[in-house]
Amino acid sequence: MIRRRVGEWTLVAAVFGALGALVVVPLTELAAVAAEQFPLDAAVISREVVRNTIGVGLVTAMLATLLGVGAAVLTERVVVAGRRWLRLAVLLPVLIPPFVVAMSWLRAYGPSGLIDDLVGLGFDAVLGPIGVVMVISVNAMPLAYLVCATALNTRARHDLELAARSSGASPLTMVRTITVPLLAPALLGAAALVFVLAINSFGVPAVLGTPASFDVATTQIYGDLALSAQPEAFSRAVLLATGLVMVALVFAAGAEGLLGRRRVEATAGQLLPFRHSTVSRSWIAIVAWGVAVAVVLLPLVVLILVSITRGVGVPPTPANWTLQHFREALDGRLLAALARSGLLAAVAATAAVALGGAVAAIGKRRLRGVAAVLVLLTFAVPGSTLAVAMLLSYAPTLRDTLLLILLAYLAKLWAVGHRTVAGSASNLAPDLVRAARSSGAGRVATMRTIVLPLLRPALVGGWLLVFVIAFHELTMSSLLYGPGTDTLAVAVLNLQQLGDVPVSSALAVLLTVPLLVVALPLLVLGQLPRRLLGTG
Amino acid sequence: MAVLECRGLTVRYGDVVALDSVDVSVAPGETVAVLGPSGSGKSTLLYAIAGFADLDAGEISVAGVEVASTRTAAPPEERAIGFVFQNYALWPHLTAEETVAYPLLRSGMGRAQAHEEAHRLLDSVGIAELARRKPAELSGGQQQRVGLARALARSAKLFLLDEPTAHLDAALRTAVQEEIATRTSAGSAGVVYATHDAVEALAAADRVVVLRQGRVVQVGSPVDIYERPVDRWTATLTGAVSVIEADLETEATRTVARFGSLRVAVHGAAPTGSHGELLIRPEWIVVGDTDAPSGVIKGEVGARWFRGPHTDYEVTTPVGVFTARVTGAPQFEIGERIGLTMTRAWLPPG
Numbered sequence: 001m002i003r004r005r006v007g008e009w010t011l012v013a014a015v016f017g018a019l020g021a022l023v024v025v026p027l028t029e030l031a032a033v034a035a036e037q038f039p040l041d042a043a044v045i046s047r048e049v050v051r052n053t054i055g056v057g058l059v060t061a062m063l064a065t066l067l068g069v070g071a072a073v074l075t076e077r078v079v080v081a082g083r084r085w086l087r088l089a090v091l092l093p094v095l096i097p098p099f100v101v102a103m104s105w106l107r108a109y110g111p112s113g114l115i116d117d118l119v120g121l122g123f124d125a126v127l128g129p130i131g132v133v134m135v136i137s138v139n140a141m142p143l144a145y146l147v148c149a150t151a152l153n154t155r156a157r158h159d160l161e162l163a164a165r166s167s168g169a170s171p172l173t174m175v176r177t178i179t180v181p182l183l184a185p186a187l188l189g190a191a192a193l194v195f196v197l198a199i200n201s202f203g204v205p206a207v208l209g210t211p212a213s214f215d216v217a218t219t220q221i222y223g224d225l226a227l228s229a230q231p232e233a234f235s236r237a238v239l240l241a242t243g244l245v246m247v248a249l250v251f252a253a254g255a256e257g258l259l260g261r262r263r264v265e266a267t268a269g270q271l272l273p274f275r276h277s278t279v280s281r282s283w284i285a286i287v288a289w290g291v292a293v294a295v296v297l298l299p300l301v302v303l304i305l306v307s308i309t310r311g312v313g314v315p316p317t318p319a320n321w322t323l324q325h326f327r328e329a330l331d332g333r334l335l336a337a338l339a340r341s342g343l344l345a346a347v348a349a350t351a352a353v354a355l356g357g358a359v360a361a362i363g364k365r366r367l368r369g370v371a372a373v374l375v376l377l378t379f380a381v382p383g384s385t386l387a388v389a390m391l392l393s394y395a396p397t398l399r400d401t402l403l404l405i406l407l408a409y410l411a412k413l414w415a416v417g418h419r420t421v422a423g424s425a426s427n428l429a430p431d432l433v434r435a436a437r438s439s440g441a442g443r444v445a446t447m448r449t450i451v452l453p454l455l456r457p458a459l460v461g462g463w464l465l466v467f468v469i470a471f472h473e474l475t476m477s478s479l480l481y482g483p484g485t486d487t488l489a490v491a492v493l494n495l496q497q498l499g500d501v502p503v504s505s506a507l508a509v510l511l512t513v514p515l516l517v518v519a520l521p522l523l524v525l526g527q528l529p530r531r532l533l534g535t536g
Numbered sequence: 537m538a539v540l541e542c543r544g545l546t547v548r549y550g551d552v553v554a555l556d557s558v559d560v561s562v563a564p565g566e567t568v569a570v571l572g573p574s575g576s577g578k579s580t581l582l583y584a585i586a587g588f589a590d591l592d593a594g595e596i597s598v599a600g601v602e603v604a605s606t607r608t609a610a611p612p613e614e615r616a617i618g619f620v621f622q623n624y625a626l627w628p629h630l631t632a633e634e635t636v637a638y639p640l641l642r643s644g645m646g647r648a649q650a651h652e653e654a655h656r657l658l659d660s661v662g663i664a665e666l667a668r669r670k671p672a673e674l675s676g677g678q679q680q681r682v683g684l685a686r687a688l689a690r691s692a693k694l695f696l697l698d699e700p701t702a703h704l705d706a707a708l709r710t711a712v713q714e715e716i717a718t719r720t721s722a723g724s725a726g727v728v729y730a731t732h733d734a735v736e737a738l739a740a741a742d743r744v745v746v747l748r749q750g751r752v753v754q755v756g757s758p759v760d761i762y763e764r765p766v767d768r769w770t771a772t773l774t775g776a777v778s779v780i781e782a783d784l785e786t787e788a789t790r791t792v793a794r795f796g797s798l799r800v801a802v803h804g805a806a807p808t809g810s811h812g813e814l815l816i817r818p819e820w821i822v823v824g825d826t827d828a829p830s831g832v833i834k835g836e837v838g839a840r841w842f843r844g845p846h847t848d849y850e851v852t853t854p855v856g857v858f859t860a861r862v863t864g865a866p867q868f869e870i871g872e873r874i875g876l877t878m879t880r881a882w883l884p885p886g
Contacts, residue, residue, distance in 0.1 A: 155628070162588050163625040165612035167686060168642035177638070181629050 008363050015358050015371050022411040023378045026389035027245075033392055034242040037235040044236045045243075052209075053199050053216040053244075056133055060198035061191040064137040068144025068190060069183075074288050076152045082285060088520075089292040091142045095519050096300065097472035097489060098139040099203025100508045103496060104299035105135055106208065107306050107505065114302045117313060128212040135204045138295045140197050144190040147259065151186030189258035192251045200248060200382040202475040203489075207496060217244050218384045218475065225388070225479055241388040245381050252380035304513070307505040325506035334491055334507065341488040341511075344402060345470035348409040349417075352466045353459055355410065356417030360425045372418065379415035383475030386411055390480065400482030408476040413466045420462030424455050464522065468515055537600045539564050539693045539726035540585065544594035547577075547584050554580040556750040557594070562694065562726035569741035570730045571761075571773065577750040578730035579622065582696045585728065586619050587612035599693040613642070618687030622698040624679040626671040632658060632682045633667035639689045657685040697729035734774040738762055746770050763817070764804065767884050771815045776848065778816040780856040782881070785810075793881055795833050795855055804883035814881040818848060818861035822877045823868075832875030833858075837868050851876060 071090045075083050093101060107113050109123050110131075116122025125131060156179045164174040202218035210219050217240045224233035224240075305316040307325055314320045330338075359375060362368040378386075390408045398404040428451065436446040452459075474489040481490050488511050495504035540562040547555040555577045562568050570578045583589040585596055587603065587610060595605040598617060603610040618639075626635060636654035641647065658664045661681040671679055680700075687695055731737050737744050738758040746754040746761060754766040765771035768779055782793035782800075784807040791802040793814055802814065824832065835853030847866045851858045851874065858876060868874055 157625075159621055159623060159625040160627055162586075162612065163619070163621060163627070163683075163686070164638070165588075166586050166615075166617060166619040166690075167639035168613045168690065169638075170611070170613055173642065178627055182627070 011358060012362055012364070012367055015355070015362060018355060018410075018414075019371060019374050022407060022414070023374060026386070026393040026411070027381070029393040030238065030242060030245075030385070030389035034238050037238055044232050045239055049215050049217060049220050049240075050243075052129070052214060053218075056129065056136065056201075056205070056216055057195045057199040059133045060136045060140060061195040063133065064140035064194045064198075065144045065148075065187060065191045067137060067141045068146075068194075069148045069187060071141065071145045071288070072148035072152055074284065076149050077158070078284060086285070086288060086292070089289070089296065090145050092292075092296050093139050094142045095468065095516050096139075096296070096512050097203060097474065097508075098136065098201060099207050099474055099489070099493060099496075100303070100472075100512050101139055101296070101299065102131075102135045102204045102207035103492075103505065103508055104303035105131065107501070108299040108302035112312075114306065114316065118315070127208055128214050129209070131208040132205050132214065132216075134295075135208060136198050136201050137194075139201075139204070140194040143197065144194055147186050147190040147193065148183070151183050155186065156182035185258045189255045192255035192258065196248045196251045196255070196380060199244065200384070200475070202384060202478070203493070206474075206478075206493060218382070221384045221388065222478060225391070237388060238392075241382070241385040245385040248380055248382050248385075249377065252377075256376075300512075303505050304509055306502060307509045309502070312501050325502040326510070328503050329506040329510060334488075337486050337488045337491040338510065340402065340485065341471055344406060344409065344487060345467045348406060348413060348470040349463045349466040351406075351410055352413045352417030353421065353462050354417075355414050356419070356421040356462065357455075357459070359414075359418050360422040372422065375415045375418050378411050379413075381412075383408075383412060383473075384479065387476040387479035390476075400485055402485050405477055405480045405485065405487070408480055409470050409473060412473075412476065413469060416466050416469065417462050420458050420465065421455065424458030428454055461522070464519065468519060471515060472511065537564075538562060538597075539566075539599050539724075540728065541597040542581075542585065542594065543596075545581070545584055545591060545596065546593035547580050547589050548592050553750050554589075555584065558747075558750070558752050560728070560745055560752070560755075562728055564724035564726060566742045567727040567729070567740060569737035569744045570728060570747055571732070571734060571737040571744050572730075572747035573732055573773070575749075576747040578732075578747055579698055580750075581747070582619070582698050582728065582730055585694075586617055586696055587615050616691070616693040618690040618692035618695045620680075620683050620687045620695070620697040620700050624671070624676075624683045626674075626679055626682055628671055631668050631670055632663065632674065632685075635682055636685045636689050639686060643691070654685070654689065657689055658682070660688075661685045693725050695725060695727045695729075697727065699731055700729050738774065746773065764882060765815065765884060768813070768815060771882075771884070776818050776859045776861075778818070778821070778856065778858045778860075780814045780816060780858070780881075782812060782814050782855065783810060784812045784883075791883070798833060798877060800878050800881050802881050802883050805885040807883060812883050814883055816858070816878055816881050818859045820878050820880050821858060821860040822879065823849070823851075823860050823862050824875050824877070832877050834873060834875050837870050837872050837874060840866055840868070840870060842866050849874075 071086075075087050075090065105126055108115055110116070110126040111122040111124050113122055113126075123131075160178055160182065161174055164178045165171075169177065199216070200218065201216075202222065205214065205216045205219045206222065209215060210223075215223070221237045221240050221244075224237040306312075308321045308323065309316040310320045310322050310324070356375075359368065359371045362371060381389075386408055390404060390411070394404055394407065398407075432450055432454070433446055436450045437443075441449060472489060473487070474493060477487045477490050478493060481487065486494070488507065492504055492507045492511055495507060498504075538561045540560065542558060542560040545555050545558040545560075546553070558577070558581060560568065560570070560581070570581060572578050580589060584591060584604070585598075590609055591604055591606055593606060596603050598615055601616075602608075603615050627638075630638065633651060633654045636657050637647075637650040640650035640653055645653070655664060655667055658667050658681075661684055663678055663681050663685075666674060666678055666682075671682070674682065684700070687697075729740075738761065741758060744754075744756060744758055744761045745752055746766075748769065754761060754770050756764070761770070762774050765774065765777075768777070771777040782795065784802065785792050785794060786807070791807055792799045793802050793812070802812075833853045833855060835851040835858065837849050838852045838857070839850040841848045842865065846861050846863050849860045849862065849868060851860055853876065860876060862868075
């Protein structure tokens with residue numbers, strides 16, 4: 001690690017000061033307010049909302065983990081041709097905001113969606129619990145996939161499976177006695193992570209659940225804080241936020257325990273690529289691609305088509321294409337929202353990477369560990385909870401300012417910046433720094449000529465990742481925005497709720513496609529998967 | 537009947553030809569070393585035999601049963617083969633005893649009996665006291681022995697060892713080789729082992745197959761491979777060698793190389809002209825001082841390496857640069873002029 005004695009205490013003070021302001025103060029305030037509310041009336045929380053939230057979490061955890069493990073087996077073990085592209089397709093949902101996927105499903109498969117218009121096949125179930133669970137599963141699948149693919153390559157390594165085969169195990173016996181026992185912790189860990197992600201999800205139930213009167217904790221909090229002025233609504237929001245964070249932290253800690261286990265030691269020598277029997281696997285690839293197209297690509301194309309078609313119900317043929325919705329979308333007010341989103345995301349990305357680097361640069365091992373754990377815990381705090389806590393602590397002074405939103409982003413995304421920088425910094429052999437020092441470079445020169453150049457890919461990757469997440473952020477923004485501080489994502493949600501299909505589609509395309517174009521090459525080059533995994 | 541018969545094996549990974557028409561056979565009780573640098577196709581050959589890689593051409597029979605061709609391939613579990621993996625490939629969730637019992641259980645043995653037999657096998661490789669440990673609690677050498685015991689637990693006609701002793705110290709290496717030897721001669725099983733270590737291949741094998749870029753370049757006894765290498769590349773693979781251009785003459789039935797008045801018997805191919813490129817092992821060279829009777833090649837010591845039992849000298853002479861070997865500690869200084877003669881030389885074919 002990078003060690004600096006001069007300024008070490010300044011660094012520690014800065015990191016822990018920021019932790020206090022971003023994490024400790026808001027969460028303490030939340031706990032205090034919740035404690036005031038609690039003895040009064042816990043019954044204001046409807047059983048139905050609790051049941052819906054837990055149900056969505058459990059079903060999504062199962063579905064997304066199944067999808068993820070299936071995709072991982074396909075890309076890591078079975079399909080050889082086009083493996084890279086299949087990986088890309090599986091990871092694609094990461095780069096699309098969940099509520100945009102929800103909107104695209106609604107436009108494609110929902111009642112009076114494009115497919116309903118064209119061939120009379122619309123699914124009412126897209127609105128309601130089934131649609132909510134399916135779309136969150138699509139969004140959570142990359143996470144489950146990355147965990148499973150990593151476990152397949154590091155824990156249930158292929159040579160371990162080959163050893164079973166050459167010990168006389170049939171393929172099924174091999175899976176039962178070797179693969180599954182080795183993968184089990186990862187599968188459970190992935191399911192726990194997906195559960196947390198699902199109960200924290202706000203955008204998808206807001207788009208697909210609320211219109212069908214299917215509410216979960218996050219949408220209830222939003223309804224209570226943003227749309228209601230009753231005092232008991234406020235109590236309920238605080239209590240829900242508190243309950244949500246407790247459940248999320250328990251599951252996140254469980255996942256960390258399962259996934260953070262010591263990996264199988266890296267072994268000497270390289271593994272040869274394993275080639276399976278010459279039986280054609282093309283039908284498996286076709287099925288996999290069919291699923292990828294149906295759940296991600298087709299809805300996205302439909303969303304784009306809707307955004308450039310003259311009106312709802314008109315066939316999306318070139319004759320009916322227009323840029324009119326984009327012109328409307330980019331009028332003064334929405335253009336300002338776009339600019340605010342870009343500014344917020346850029347500042348958040350820069351600050352999160354800097355703060356992450358600051359934690360990684362703490363020389364004292366124990367202090368560094370404490371800071372890292374606090375940062376990671378905050379990442380597991382649901383966005384809705386964090387937003388409520390921020391409101392309770394800072395709304396009196398920062399109400400309706402961008403700074404309030406920025407603080408929430410930083411609290412949430414600090415961990416992403418930290419993981420990317422710390423992961424790379426811990427790979428930096430101390431001898432490289434020692435070699436620079438013994439070559440006559442001072443502390444600063446070593447930093448400039450050796451450490452920073454080696455960390456540059458991690459810094460750039462971490463910055464981009466934070467930028468993408470912040471730019472797409474909806475959960476906290478929708479609770480914290482005020483007059484003149486709405487972000488693009490909030491604008492999309494508001495238009496969507498007003499029922500303006502073409503313009504909200506155009507805005508959703510603006511929110512998604514430019515970043516997709518920037519980030520796609522990163523996915524293709526295989527940089528992003530590792531970064532994402534770092535944030536697991 | 538051969539325990540292994542491979543004919544014309546060809547394996548491609550995309551555009552890369554990993555194996556190109558390789559023929560290998562192993563007789564009962566025989567140990568064959570596959571020798572080659574990394575990337576020469578050793579592991580791919582073992583993978584193809586074990587059933588981990590499919591053939592693009594050729595066929596494989598184990599103990600007289602065809603197990604693979606381009607049309608059919610028996611799955612790995614149905615081949616009578618025990619495999620020792622280069623990186624051990626021990627299952628992290630199983631103890632040493634469970635690991636060794638695994639193939640026994642797969643063969644239908646009862647649990648109690650399998651564990652008893654596993655314990656016996658662990659004892660035979662000298663780590664019975666570690667039976668309850670998992671791989672993470674074992675050293676590299678101990679892990680290797682568990683992997684070896686697991687392979688031995690299969691009632692195999694053929695054992696495949698991928699760099700089996702690469703991670704073992706010298707004493708353990710001998711023990712492992714003896715264990716394999718007792719089992720193979722008793723059960724008439726054959727052994728193929730891949731290695732990049734020529735010393736090990738020459739010492740342990742009955743026959744050596746030299747692989748280069750997926751092709752077999754030479755098959756022969758260890759002495760053949762060392763003393764009669766097929767070319768300069770193979771010669772270098774198995775040890776130091778001097779490459780010397782010389783004028784050749786045919787005298788009655790034999791060929792000699794002339795270095796001034798020195799005449800050296802040349803073994804190997806019939807010369808195709810009056811000139812040839814000779815390969816000379818360091819120990820074929822006799823070093824004396826320059827006052828020796830006529831018929832020495834005079835040269836200057838350019839470098840020397842003390843290697844314990846002997847000392848190697850690089851000697852620059854008018855006919856070329858020689859590597860010569862003299863028993864014992866260094867006795868000539870760098871820059872000193874010495875005289876060389878040699879007992880023999882090798883003229884590779886082609």
